[in-house]
Amino acid sequence: MQQLEPSSVVVEAAESQSGRVVVRPVTNRRELGVFIDVPWHVYADDPLWVPPLRLERRLHFSKFNPFFEHGEWQAWVAYRDNRPVGRISAQIDQLHRGRYGSDTGHFGLLEAIEDAEVFKWLVNAAEKWLVARHARQISGPFNLSINQECGILVEGFDTPPVVMMPHSRSWYGRMLEEQGFRPQKDLLAYWVDADFEAPRLMSALAERFSRQIRLRALNRGKFSEEIEVLRDIFNDAWSGNWGFVPFTKAEFAELGNSLRLLVPDEAIAIAEVDGIPAAFMVGLPNLNEIFSELDGKLFPFGWARLIKHLRSRKVHTARIPLMGVRRQFQNTPLGAALAFMAIDALRKTGRDWGIRAVELSWILEDNKPMRRMLDSIGCREYKRYRIYGKTL
Incomplete structure (x- = not known):
């Protein structure tokens, strides 16, 4: 399947106290570059954030990613006064639908400044795209599937992320809940001395x-x-x-x-x-x-x-x-x-x-046998990630 397609959700806009918010779909290589660069704006004052490799991100969103053999996606960027202030994606995974129903869809790659209007219009764009593809259950974030980076960090903001694990701003969970999302599943990261x-x-x-x-x-x-x-x-x-x-x-x-x-x-x-x-x-x-x-x-x-x-x-x-x-x-x-x-x-x-030390991640919160074993060898839970869900 094609990795980027023109979206039926062309523009969403609103007036916020801080200026006009516009959400535009990503439809070409230049706009994809803006999408990839959004985290540099969102985490500009967060010394713990680790920048991804831009080249690796380009490849991840290209036709060479085998996810697109069974999935499709659309990405959007939010602008305030023509400055990028947020982003989101929506995905349909046919393998997921084959196991869990033809009405499932996902969002992911969510990054945004602390602004309720930005979150509102980003989520709205993703939801409209998914509804147009018969989704009634939305969950995420998945970047782009559960077998890649997933979840929003909700505990453990005082340490940097390790390789192939996400980082988040502290307001993400709250902003999603304001848009009607509810916690669906928690994923844990453990730390242990070698x-x-x-x-x-x-x-x-x-x-x-x-x-x-x-x-x-x-x-x-x-x-x-x-x-x-x-x-x-x-x-x-x-x-x-x-x-x-x-x-x-x-x-x-x-x-x-x-x-x-x-x-x-x-x-x-x-x-x-x-x-x-x-x-x-x-x-x-x-x-x-x-x-x-x-x-x-x-x-x-x-x-x-x-x-x-x-x-x-x-x-x-x-x-x-x-x-x-x-x-x-x-x-x-x-x-x-x-x-x-x-x-x-x-x-x-x-x-x-x-x-000197190792992270074991991620572990489902309800995987009690594995958690007991990790506890027994001195591992400590030090980060918690959350998947959110909503009925559309």
């Missing part, structure tokens, strides 16, 4: 199942096959979770290509039970430590700085962005052993890199 001490129970479980479980690193010589193994485990492991939409082969292959460039083989732990892959976990250096110095620019020297930092291991934090344990082992002692042994393997690898 030198945590394994609890006795987990060590005992690992020893108990040590003959059944074999841990290994990803085999780069069979990269495509290995990525398919990870996708199969992930889609099985997460299939019963709230909001789940399966990764397509193309989407996971794109993700795999990024991991191939940025992650050494030993940072991807695969756990086998009796020789069959049953769980996996991926560790990713927190590239936001580097991106914070680049101001969104890879050229002319950003690539060199990125490679230099990675090779010299000057990144001291990391994130666990992907993990999964096959459903047949979930909520069992063997499943707990699989998860813990994968975490412990990456902990040892991280310490060798000089990693």
Whole structure:
């Protein structure tokens, strides 16, 4: 499907106390550049915000993003007195509709100054576009799907975001609720020191199942096959979770290509039970430590700085962005052993890199077994993200 299309929502406008607010659809490359740059205006006075790479954002919104094989979107920018002050997108995901009903739709990529009129007209534009496509249930934010960045930060504004996690201004949740949205699901991020001490129970479980479980690193010589193994485990492991939409082969292959460039083989732990892959976990250096110095620019020297930092291991934090344990082992002692042994393997690898602390994200608030395990190894909940929903 085409990634950008002319919107039936051409212009929405209102007079606010601070000046005229106009919302315009994004229909060409120049306007997309304005859309991408909105966060630089919104976070100008927030030292914790980490600018994304503009080139990566261009690619994300291009025809090369495999999301557009099953989804369509429209973007808008809000202007006050001809200055960009906010943005929003609306999406229809056919994979989501296939699982949850033909009346679902999403919004995302929401960024805006603290102005109720700006939020009102942005939300109004997204809702009209979705209603025209038969949506009656709207939820978000998803950037662009649940398998990418999602949620609004509602707790944990005192620390910067890690790689591939969103940041928000403190007023976003309040402004959405003023437009009739209600909390739908909370997603949690946990923080743990890399030198945590394994609890006795987990060590005992690992020893108990040590003959059944074999841990290994990803085999780069069979990269495509290995990525398919990870996708199969992930889609099985997460299939019963709230909001789940399966990764397509193309989407996971794109993700795999990024991991191939940025992650050494030993940072991807695969756990086998009796020789069959049953769980996996991926560790990713927190590239936001580097991106914070680049101001969104890879050229002319950003690539060199990125490679230099990675090779010299000057990144001291990391994130666990992907993990999964096959459903047949979930909520069992063997499943707990699989998860813990994968975490412990990456902990040892991280310490060798000089990693001092790790974020594990995101975890559904109602995923009690995983939260109990994270609590047991000394992880602490330090950020909370929220998905909002509304009936149109």
